[in-house]
Amino acid sequence: MLKFLKRIAKYAGYCMLFLVSFLLMYLLSAFCLSGITVEKEAAAGNDIAIYIKTNGVHTDIVVPVKNATYDWSKTVLFSNTHLADTTGIQWLAMGWGDKGFYLQTPTWNDLTFSTAFKAAFALSSTAIHATYYNSINETAACKKIMINTAQYQRLVDYLRRSYEENSSGNIVPVITTSNYGNNDAFYEGTGRYSMFKTCNSWANAALKSCGQKACLWTAFDTGIFLKYE
Secondary structure (H helix, E strand, C coil): CHHHHHHHHHHHHHHHHHHHHHHHHHHHHHHHHHCCEECCCCCCCCCEEEEEEECCCCEEEEEECECCCCEHHHCCCHHHCCCCCCCCCCEEEEEEEEHHHHHHCCCHHHCCHHHHHHHHCCCCCEEEEEEEECCCCCECCEEEEEECHHHHHHHHHHHHHCECECCCCCECECCCCCCCCCCEEEEEECCCCCCCCCHHHHHHHHHHHCCCCEECCCCCHHHHHHCCC
16 A cells, blocks of 8 residues: 555656646746747838737737728627717727636636636637727837738738638627626637637737737737837
8 A cells, every 4th residue: 555655656746747847848938939039021101000908918909990901890899898889989909818718717816727727728719809999098018010001901811810700701799798898798719729829829920910020939928018118
């Protein structure tokens, strides 16, 4: 019995060592790869403003609600929010992430092991969190980026591919009471969230899609925003 317990303890120790080593390698890789800059492409024109916005953990891509290239209000419908007046709405922030995190974890105190485990290992579905704003102010946590029309079209295409569509080609709202306010809604997303494809690596890829400065890869928002200090 004693030998059996010693063997169990030995294997448990190996497992713990592996997990600690894996976590350290993950964090080191995230730090190193986020420090490598993918430079902005050389392109003429910069007539469209977009923003990157962070809450300190999660990065959103913010785009005009409507311009000559695309009208998001016809896709991400105002009627899916609880807005009483939409006349002053100018901006739409979009973030992609694990559906369980979005709907079941309004604060870090609500985070459960099950939700975190499923998110880390791509075991649950994804969602888009879409939030409408009247105005956007540039701050340390909200950076303006000027791009041209062709780049914006590529960004629109990237963002649209992140939404799940039904057989009619319409995006699919998530029916929930877990909205964060009156001006937001959730939609079914495409792809799988994991520790290697996070909400921030999604936003980083969005910047790459439209030829803007980005990290080679990042799991966290810090790497992105350091490029725009």
